[in-house]
Amino acid sequence: MKLSALFICLYLSAPLFAKSxxxxxxxxxxTFSGKPVDFDNTYYHLTDGDSIMLETFKCYISNVVFYKxxxxxxAESNSFHLLDASAASAMQFTIAAGSQLNYxxxxxxxxxxxxxxxxxALGGDLDPTKGMYWxxxxxxxxxxLEGRSNRCKTRNNEFQFHLGGYSKQTKALAPVxxxxxAGPVVLGVALDKFFQGIDLATNNSIMIPGAAATALAHKLAxxxxxxxx
Amino acid sequence: MYGALYGMRKGGVIxxxxxxxxxxxxxxxxxxxxxxxxxxxxxxxxxKKNPLSAKxxxxxxxxxxxxILSKDSTISCNSCHLQYTAFTHIDHPLSHGxxxxxxxxxxxxxxxxxxxxxxxxxxxxxxxxxxxxxxxSNVLEMDENITHVVQKLQLSAAYRxxxxxxxxxSVVTGEHVLKSISQFMLTLISANSKYDKVKRGTDxxxxxxxxxxxxxxxxxxACHTEPLxxxxxxxxxxxxxxxxxxxxxxxxxxxxxADSLKFKVPTLRNIEFSAPYMHDGRFKNLSQVINYYIMGVxxxxxxxxxxxxxxxxxxxEKVDLIAFLLTLSDKEFLFNPALGYPKK
Numbered sequence: 001m002k003l004s005a006l007f008i009c010l011y012l013s014a015p016l017f018a019k020s021x022x023x024x025x026x027x028x029x030x031t032f033s034g035k036p037v038d039f040d041n042t043y044y045h046l047t048d049g050d051s052i053m054l055e056t057f058k059c060y061i062s063n064v065v066f067y068k069x070x071x072x073x074x075a076e077s078n079s080f081h082l083l084d085a086s087a088a089s090a091m092q093f094t095i096a097a098g099s100q101l102n103y104x105x106x107x108x109x110x111x112x113x114x115x116x117x118x119x120x121a122l123g124g125d126l127d128p129t130k131g132m133y134w135x136x137x138x139x140x141x142x143x144x145l146e147g148r149s150n151r152c153k154t155r156n157n158e159f160q161f162h163l164g165g166y167s168k169q170t171k172a173l174a175p176v177x178x179x180x181x182a183g184p185v186v187l188g189v190a191l192d193k194f195f196q197g198i199d200l201a202t203n204n205s206i207m208i209p210g211a212a213a214t215a216l217a218h219k220l221a222x223x224x225x226x227x228x229x
Numbered sequence: 230m231y232g233a234l235y236g237m238r239k240g241g242v243i244x245x246x247x248x249x250x251x252x253x254x255x256x257x258x259x260x261x262x263x264x265x266x267x268x269x270x271x272x273x274x275x276x277k278k279n280p281l282s283a284k285x286x287x288x289x290x291x292x293x294x295x296x297i298l299s300k301d302s303t304i305s306c307n308s309c310h311l312q313y314t315a316f317t318h319i320d321h322p323l324s325h326g327x328x329x330x331x332x333x334x335x336x337x338x339x340x341x342x343x344x345x346x347x348x349x350x351x352x353x354x355x356x357x358x359x360x361x362x363x364x365x366s367n368v369l370e371m372d373e374n375i376t377h378v379v380q381k382l383q384l385s386a387a388y389r390x391x392x393x394x395x396x397x398x399s400v401v402t403g404e405h406v407l408k409s410i411s412q413f414m415l416t417l418i419s420a421n422s423k424y425d426k427v428k429r430g431t432d433x434x435x436x437x438x439x440x441x442x443x444x445x446x447x448x449x450x451a452c453h454t455e456p457l458x459x460x461x462x463x464x465x466x467x468x469x470x471x472x473x474x475x476x477x478x479x480x481x482x483x484x485x486x487a488d489s490l491k492f493k494v495p496t497l498r499n500i501e502f503s504a505p506y507m508h509d510g511r512f513k514n515l516s517q518v519i520n521y522y523i524m525g526v527x528x529x530x531x532x533x534x535x536x537x538x539x540x541x542x543x544x545x546e547k548v549d550l551i552a553f554l555l556t557l558s559d560k561e562f563l564f565n566p567a568l569g570y571p572k573k
Binding site: 117118119120121122123126127128129130131133135136137138139167169170210 | 275278279353354355356357358359362363365366367374375376379402403404405407408411482483484485
């Protein structure tokens with residue numbers, strides 16, 4: 001039954017596409033010690049002996065580009081994607097590439113570029129109702145990372161990193177380029193590596209653009225690497 | 230064979246033409262052209278990204294006057310931005326929010342926003358479309374959030390219909406809410422004051438107003454630049470810090486000490502009706518403002534250089550300057566029914 005439905009869909013959609021269209025999966029997997037993070041549930045050990053639980057991971061991936069030998073072979077248009085770890089399916093998206101892509105490197109921005117930040121009300125994943133737009137000062141939140149740790153002497157031991165900023169002085173946008181074999185793009189974000197060297201006792205709340213936000217956004221970008229599920 | 234094909238092609242062309250004409254006439258029915266007043270600069274707002282239509286403007290007007298935007302449905306945009314007082318809050322130095330909460334700044338008068346380069350006293354908002362997010366979310370103002378506003382609007386059959394009529398989609402989105410509020414705000418154009426009529430040659434200043442205009446050009450127009458009566462820049466005009474507020478203005482946005490105590494230069498249009506004055510509403514009338522510029526300016530590193538030596542005016546000159554400022558009142562704007570509370 002399912003199979004016949006698939007065939008009907010394929011048959012109906014065939015005339016719509018002159019060339020065969022490749023739907024490329026792009027997926028982000030937050031990891032701790034090499035394993036996918038179990039959000040809201042598992043406490044992990046930090047290198048300093050304290051523990052940490054992760055609750056929120058939301059980020060924008062934009063301007064996705066595929067390279068072969070350093071040259072651009074495909075750049076997604078209108079490329080803005082909000083990823084949200086609160087739903088497994090929301091940690092991936094598909095890219096409608098025109099043909100089979102034989103790339104060896106992928107590039108993208110972690111966050112939203114400055115032009116888009118000054119372009120008024122936008123829709124889709126950029127709609128301000130998505131909870132990733134500051135109201136008191138215009139601009140997108142590129143990345144939200146929240147959780148708890150007994151290092152944080154805060155209410156409920158919570159830490160909150162809302163990282164953004166698009167002006168020259170506060171630019172939190174982190175460009176990423178990663179060598180990767182052609183096929184579905186699956187990138188791990190090694191959060192154990194990210195939290196190394198961050199003292200959650202003193203650095204546990206960033207909610208405004210500035211040097212602190214920029215430093216953490218770029219640090220997170222450096223924790224991304226191809227991941228085998 | 231060729232003839233038949235040609236005939237088919239001709240038929241196709243006619244069909245396409247009919248469709249285009251139909252589409253254009255549908256669009257023309259609701260299209261709204263914003264007239265740029267003579268001699269004014271090109272608007273900053275990019276109308277291509279949000280083309281005006283009568284239906285969208287009407288929806289925006291409905292939203293502007295509807296307290297549904299606030300958490301407890303008691304405060305609308307209009308609560309702090311009343312038409313008859315140049316779309317600001319009269320009598321209150323600081324704006325009031327839900328549950329009797331009091332904000333930290335004087336609500337600005339709203340007009341000629343299509344020319345605005347940034348918004349709020351400290352320029353924290355970079356585009357008219359996203360301006361409404363600030364008062365909606367501020368706990369001292371509406372204490373709501375746009376996601377919940379969208380949910381509430383989606384539950385209203387009347388709004389679903391209005392969104393359908395305006396955007397061809399009854400699904401309410403944050404983008405459409407904000408763009409329609411922008412559309413209404415873009416229509417708040419004040420360009421029919423006596424000053425404008427004098428500039429257009431259809432009215433004349435009396436001798437006091439003429440003298441006042443000269444004094445204005447000599448002492449005020451560097452910052453309150455014609456025809457918008459603001460240079461849209463951030464300036465320190467020498468106000469002593471109110472220690473109950475400790476508001477340092479533009480520095481909050483730029484993190485630069487060189488921007489300490491700078492606030493957006495407000496327009497002087499309709500100033501007769503927009504008291505109290507300054508970002509914290511400290512002056513109750515125009516006489517207090519002018520006396521302040523003569524005697525009250527505080528020296529500080531970021532003070533605008535033009536104010537360092539102070540402004541000297543005789544009592545008669547003060548009267549004349551105020552006479553000129555009153556020519557900036559635009560009753561056609563203040564009492565235009567199209568900008569008022571929407572009629573059901």
